[in-house]
Amino acid sequence: MNELKNPFIRLDPADNVVVARTEVPAGTAVPNEGFTTQQLVPPGHKVATCPIARGEPVLKYNTVIGFAGEDLVPGTWMHSHNIQFGDLEKDYRYSQDYRPLPVLPPEQRACFLGIVRPDGRVATRNYIGIFAASHRAATVVRKIAAAFDATVLQTHAHIDGVAPFVHEQGAGTELSGEPLMVLRRTLVGYIAHPNIYAALIVASGDEDNTAHELLEQARQQAGDMPLLSLNIADAGGTRSAIEQGVGLVRKLVETAPVPERQPVSVEHIIVGLQCGGSDGFSGLSANPALGAAMELLIANGGTAILSETPEIYGVEHLLTARAVTPQVGRKLVDRIEWWLRYNAGRDTQINGRVSPGNNAGGLANVIEKSLGGAKKGGNAPLMEVYEYAEPVTTRGLVFMDTPGYDPVSATGQIAGGANMVCFTTGRGSCFGSVPAPTMKLSSNTPMYRRMEADMDVNCGVIIDGESTIPQMGQHIFEQLLRHASGEPTKSELAGVGLNEFIPWPMGVVD
């Protein structure tokens, strides 16, 4: 049988399952593999290729993703009902597979059109940001920003937007410790982001995340950028605060220089890697293709941030083995262990159960999801491990600890300096982000066709046999550079990104 006509994809010779490209009816014979399907197999789901005894490991990509829940005959549909999530042996093999990825000399590196800031950092977009110190300032922030809609900015085309950054924290929160620190670090990371030309901080005047502290930290990290603040209580309430804020932002808009995009090295690109609404195809198409693109980016001096810590759980040993030093590998293991404590006793995915969408898409458990997810970083060595929203200063593939929850994760990456986000999806996420834009990669063609207005790249062509992973990697890399140079992504065209700023809420509400 022609490989391309085989309704199943085999990922590794050692595997005892294969993955359905499309829905496969019961009773379909697959001579190459030597089985006939026993049940209907949904697209992206797996089938046993040989007898698997109860308790025997299930292998995908030659990695244990679980254990058979019962004795299974060849052709049996395999999913969360007969794959048990169990304890896995972990052999971290710190740095034993570390191989440096050769980076091109500077003069040979690819270029894109970036906006060079006075301090030498490079932006991919040019925004004015209005930041709420706490949830109490949210309405005022939104209404100030709303005064600068597309019509107003028509005469200032060099400004991509006046963006509100609101959230539900900062008041009625813990008074010291990690929750406030993380909130501040995230806000400061955004304020100081190269894609933010100027910022206005709005505070109510009585919150826990005081404007004073926030301004001080922002000044330290942001240097000379125009940075203003406004206090609603001092201004005399909502209406006055909005008026004053509009006046302040108008001045920022009118005095903003017109930046010229110039050819700069791709080494200035920092990509935040995300997957959301993953399905059984994500790990076969979009994630490995993105990984190939990231290897190209890294070879050209750039940086890729892998995150979503619960979604590499189960395959972290693949990353620790590629860590540049055992210390870096150990940091990753520390974060995993923190997560196991943070989520202990809770019905969350690190304890096995993935979301209903993941499950419907063919992912039996978090290990299988992680196996596919970790491919977003390709085979690049792991150069550093960062905490949430910490500034990313190392080049190459790095890891930033974040939840799996997409908006929170992307917010941390952007706070750390990501100026692009690449987001793979199987079920069809409609995510978008500001001030660093998100480009979305679909794992399968049917979803791409259904949701083309939200998708930037269709990696489903890999599943369809029409392209290879390296080919798509090159395609993604080239499109990434176009988006970094100013070409809007679908989510930017759809106006998505102003409700997705969610700093990691860590504490309890008072």
Next chain:
Amino acid sequence: MTFNDSSSGNCPEFVVQHTGDDVGIALRELPAGDVLADGLQVGTHTVPEAHKIALHAIPAGAPIVKKNRIIALATRDISKGDWVHIHNVTDADPDLHVSKARHSSDMDISSANLPMVPNTFQGYRRADGRVGTRNFIAVCVAGNCAATAARRISEWFTPERLAPYPNVGGVIPLTHEFGCGMEMTGEPMDMLRRTLAASVRHPNVAGAVIVALGCERNNIYGFMEQEGLQVGPALQTVVLQEVGGTLSAVQQGVAAVKAMLPEANRARREAAPVSALTVGVMSHGLDGYAALTSTPAVALACDALVQAGGSIASADTPSVIRLADEVRARTITPKAAAPLLERLQWWREHHRGHDTRLRPGRLPQGLPTGISTMREQSALALDAMGHTPLQGMVAYGQSIPQAGWTHVDSPAYEAVSATGLVASGATLLCLATGLGSSFGAALSPTVKLATHTELYRRWADDIDLDAGVMLNHGIGARQMAQHIIDAWIKHANGEQTHNETLGVGSDEFAPWPVGVLA
């Protein structure tokens, strides 16, 4: 100047709220060394307006009693006439339940003392018998991933587009930050689902559209099944992954809302018994003035509404924790008190190891004028609920089953507690503030009340009522309570509160996040 609820000697410079109190409240700044009308000499430090003055010597470690309850402990010896504040007092250990019991019959609440409440108000009678004060269409999200689509749907309905439907108050987005990346089962999901469901079923909501991405952990179909919600003319769903993405979902959502408008517009206000009103009573930044102004006035308004058969609801469980003994004594039966007392244990666990205002010695946010301890502030919040017994507690977002005073378990933070009060059934909110507030809930009008006139003037656009007139114009608590009742009724009848006029509300829907992220 007299105050209905202070029983002992008054003089123009300070007020003593109860016989046996250790402190009085300064009505104006009391300069150091001045000899006051009744012979009390101010100590070596000026006592600022609305702050406390010691009526006699208090040794270090002794409790400070104000309005017949312990609000603090002295941290050093205090002399008669001294300024009493954070420099010489601290919060009583919350486990030290030594409050002198206050009885609900502390005050005569016969009709002669209470403001008048009309028999009816003009509300929207719903099919299930509940009565709304507003008539909105809500666009709610199962998870954050649908938030942008939901906002764009609601924003499409500008005042011009709604003009043909004058009886529809607006199309309100109910977006939030959760719904995915969270615990799939257990309290966090149950609470979120309960809050969302109660919000779309609220008497102020004529129809709702629930928007979801499709793959979120708060799966829309699971959610609707768990909450007994069914698609129909007044409840529609839009799933982005089913309809082809953001733009398509916005189109479909707009169409779904449009289809609901004619029927929603047929709703008319009609006379409904005032007993159908549920007022959520809240506060933000109560200060030293509140003891003399907003608290006694709101208390009488609450008493009047309860006497007329209506419901009042408190939020802010931390305040209950600080005065647990007193609250237990005020609850109608031990059986009714049991769930509340059990829940207090959950709170202690939930906050253990976290640096929150439940830690003894922590100060109120913004440190309002003249407030020295959290306990002092919490007492002002609780006193504002009036003199009727507490009927019981409901969980956050759970329907209030009875008339009278019910406590809705929630944090103090106003956006989160208001979201719970509304979900539990509040059709009007009343928020007293000493610091100023822009707040207004998404679905129920919020009547805001300043504790003092200078604040009211500074926040004139945001705050509806000035309780400071009780200090400046000799208006008594009963008369102020009448102003409050009148305001509640007129806003329930449709007049916009300041927050509604300013368009504050669509960012204030904030379900209580109790879990961890995943």
